[in-house]
Amino acid sequence: MPVTRTVMSIHDDQTGEGTALAFPTMSTCSAIICVLADRLVGVHKTQGWRGTTNTLFARAVKLIGGDRVYELYIAGWNVGSEECHDISQIQNALGCADVATFVLDYHNADVIIKNKHSGNLVNQQAFQARKGKVFTPSPTSDLCTFAFHTGKRNPTIGIKRSSKVNITSRDHDAMDENYEREGRDGMMIAVTEDIQTPSDHLHVQDKYLDFTRVV
Known part of the structure; x- marks a missing residue:
């Protein structure tokens, strides 16, 4: 049965806050999630x-x-690479160098893709969905990452293939207001969207089984 979630939907080069976040169409990107007492x-x-x-x-x-x-x-993809997503650089930019940090690299099976910024073909690896403690191949390198606030720690973080994620409605008025107020920089401000998936199932990533603590 299809499920529609109303979430703060954070697209490429955007930031946003809320108790339910989505990071659509991640093919080379990383989702960075700060856990606060009342929100993400x-x-x-x-x-x-x-x-x-x-x-x-x-x-x-x-x-x-x-x-x-x-x-x-x-x-995200290639997390830990200095050229792609340097962990220390991210921590320092957020003022979180001493915050407990957990990382997950969606970097498992070779896939050749085209980098949309450079135009170069790069060696990508496709995410593998965990079923219990066993990873099975998942033929995708384009994902949507969801995050849900559950308190001061341990957010629920899950993955869905982008092919199974359909944006059905977005807050166009808020988008227009952001652009009118701040011009191109306003495009960095995420807005809420209704996202429909075929079911409520997500590949939930376990804090201890899937993520690696680096601080």
Whole structure:
């Protein structure tokens, strides 16, 4: 039975906050999730680091607003690579160098894709969905990552193939207001969307079985 979730939907090079987040169409990106007492602050980071990336993370820090970050999760493609998603760089940009940090690299089976920024063909690896404690091949390198606030620690983080994620409605008024107020920088502000999936099933990623603690 189809399920529709209304979530803060954080697309490429956007940041947002809420108790339910989605990071759609992740093919080379990472989902960065800061766990606060009452909400999550998320960043959808594309590969590499540019001047606009500094602006993006400054916006995330503003959303955190001096509140305590209890945990930091980084999940995505090539997490840990200095060229793609450097963990220390992300921690420092968020002011979270000393925060308990958990990482998950969706980097398992070779897939050749085209980097949308450079145009170069790069060696990607496809996520493998865990069933119990056994990984089975999942023929996809394009995912949607969901995150749900469950308290100061241990958010629920799950994965769905992008082919099974359908955005049915988004807050166009908020998008227009953000653009009118801040121009192109306003495009870094995520808005709520209704996302429909064929069922409520997600490949939930376990904090201890799937993520690796680095701090």
